[in-house]
Amino acid sequence: MRVFDIERQEWAGSRRERLFHTDQYLDVRRQKVVRQKTAIVLAVAGLTFGVWALAWKDEPEPYRAFTAARSDTPKETSDGPVDGSEDGAPPAQPSASLPAGYEPWQDAEGFRVALPTGWERDARSSQYGIDVIDYRSPDGTRRLQVFQLMETSPYESLQVAQVEAQKLDGYEALSLAEVTGGEEQAAEHEYRTDEIAGEQGGGTRHVIDHRFEAADGERYALVAYGSDADGPDDERELVDNALRWFCPPGTQCDTPAG
Incomplete structure (x- = not known):
């Protein structure tokens, strides 16, 4: 039998219905308490989810091993034998036009030259043009x-160089x-000395x-x-x-x- 609930201002069901749907038949005050508790639970749940979501987004990516970039730039200096492995420049192809014990060499500075086999290379910066390259016997x-x-x-350059060479001992x-x-300009200065800059004894x-x-119009x-x-023969051959x-x-x- 349905009756009119004065507090709820609605028709209420029978007693059996109220047993299965008790929350619908609470008084107004109790309903308010239930709704407040429900709202609090939902708010806490929402806050918890938000914190978890933010923390999940801020997690770092899985570790990835760093791979160094390959560099094809040749090294400026080399102390090893002139075999192409130390300064990034491979030797040029051998030629029958060279005497025994010599080989063509393509230097990392871009020029080609012929050298005795097994010589060592060294380089230092220059005030002009390419680096100063030294090839030395073992x-x-x-x-x-x-x-x-x-x-x-070239002749003017040698005149300037001779002024300094004259200061050397012997x-x-x-x-x-x-x-x-x-076809191109060239000049030569041949001399003896007991002193060479950067070298001792001998x-x-x-x-x-x-x-x-040279062929590019520059002077070397x-x-x-x-x-x-x-x-003097070995220096002349060189x-x-x-x-x-x-x-x-x-x-x-x-x-x-x-």
Whole structure:
């Protein structure tokens, strides 16, 4: 039997219905309490979910092993043998036009030159152009130096260099002249000295300083150092082979004929 509930202002069901749906037949005050508790539970649940969601988003990504980027830039200096593995520049292809014991070498600075096999390479920065490159024999008694000239004339450059060379102990000039017969300008300064900058001992040194204009229109120097005791032939051979095979940076050059 349905009756009218004065407090709820609605028709209420029978007693059996009220037993199964007790919350619908609570008085107004109790209903308010129930609703307040329900709201509090829902609010706490929502807050808990929000904190969990934010914490989940802020978790770091799984660890990934770092892979270093590969660099193809050649090293500026090298102390190992001139075999192409130390300074990033592989040797050029061997040629029958070179004497026994020599090999062509493509330097990391971009130029090509010919050297005795097994020499070591060193480099230092220059005030102009390419780095100053030194190739040394394994025993340290011989050296070939390559660098770029600032002056506009090979002969003018040698005149400036001779002023400094004259200050060396035991300096003795053998020749200083322009080299004729070629298409480009060239000059050579040959001398003996008991003192070489950065080197000690070894007795009197024989030096051939050859400066020239290359195929790119720039000017370079090839300077050979060696002991004067064994004569001038080894320094002359060193300069001649290096000069014949020299190809400046950024230039395509043919293989010298035999």
